[in-house]
Amino acid sequence: MALQLYNSKTRQKELFKPITEGHVGIYKCGPTVYSDPHLGHARGPIIMDTLKRWLEHSGYSVRLVENVTDVGHLTDDGDAGEDKLQKRAKLEKLEPMEIAEKYFWAYFDAMAALGVQRPDIIPKASGHIPEQIEMTEELIKLGYAYERDGSVYFDVSAWEDYGELSGRNPNDLVEGTRVEVRSDKDDPRDFALWKRAEPEHIMRWNSPWGEGFPGWHIECSVMSTKYLGDEFDIHGGGLDLIFPHHECEIAQARAAGKDFARYWLHWNMITLGGEKMAKSKNHFVTLEDLFKQFDPLVIRFHLLRSHYRSISDFSEESVQSSAQGLKRLLDTYQEVKRLSSGDAADSDAFAALRQAFGDAMDDDLNTPQAIAVLFDATREINTRLSQKPDGPYLNAATMFYEDYLGKIFGVLAANPETAKGDMLDGLLELLINQRQEARLKRDFKTSDAIRDSLAGLGITLEDTTEGSRWKLN
């Protein structure tokens, strides 16, 4: 089975075929860096990271581009509204660019903790002002945009495919659009390509229309095509970005003569108590707070346990159940790795399970289904473990986990085993031997005391018929 992806544009699953054989270009809408990253920000990066890993595993070379918005868009789309970065800068008594820098790193540090590999290119909107001006000029030249008093707007009425992505009828939008108080627009549906900077506005650049700053949507049209080509494979974003953001992106890019993205992937929202997390409503849980309570990779695993197009409602209870499940997988991995020798592997042993895993992933990244395969495999492996399996089997099992739990899902680093050093190894061996002697003399008072003391240090001892083993909690 080959990879199929649900394309928002056609509203159906489609067989994935890259434009250039063997290569895949992906653009992901990144964050506006003006406040602490929250759980909602984690889903997209994790699913795109997983997609990239799966594509690479399938033999493609992938270029993933994720933008960062740092030019200070308004809190409101009308001419009213404040620059978000500027607002935050006042609050923290910093330069707007300091705010951008601070939250840029807060975001990418959090993503790194979540096991998200760094995108191949992270273009910043502020670093692509000339390109944005250039596309805006082009759109004016082609008759798709007009200038009004230092601002430039895209003329929606001139682009007949407007609404193609979100399935909206442009005519219905006229009445539905909120009436703005002060606007230079000819039509309420029109959106800004460039905005005139009011005197108090700090983030401003020179342009053919005077000092101003770019509109929100133009940066993505410009930066995606700059690094991936006029037509590229995959464009991803949160479901809430379909309209107006992605609709406007397509309109601008295509009006400027670019074919733009082929496959549109949209991940669903993460909710809190059934309601979408939103910064503006102060209804969210920051990743920083979450990481105090859960290993970031547990969060990653938890998000992978629901399909990316489903709403995922956050609760501590459900994350806790994910943590328990992951622990079971990891425990078995540690055990097969400990016993494996590193030479030949039985390649047939996991053929069916590998096939099942791949089928699930190829079916629009059905990670919950793929994880179910991992649990099936784990039960099978644990059963074999009690029957003294041979080296090739153990090696195959180890590779199975390292491929899927490691390379694809990226949660193997949650393995406490990796944190232990040789000295700790040696010390534990010593203690276990001491305790074993006590046990042989049936001096359970001593043996239990050793075990209890270790437990107090966060080390669990487990006795088996072949001796004791230990693990870090």
Place this chain on the structure above:
RNA sequence: GGCGCCGUAGCCAAGUGGUAAGGCAGAGGUCUGCAAAACCUCCAUUCAGCGGUUCGAAUCCGCUCGGCGCCUCCA
């Protein structure tokens, strides 16, 4: 008002025409000095409700009830 989505066991969550995956929690059992882990068994005659289509529906259609998203900035 327009566009769209969802409702599956105590909780989380796949499945979208062929007779209900998986995880967590819970119950019983095996093993064990005890414990832990692991394994085995059990845990939805049923998929919000009601009708319809079909040999067959959680899956398709209609209606009803409940929840949510977008149409402002948003992952």
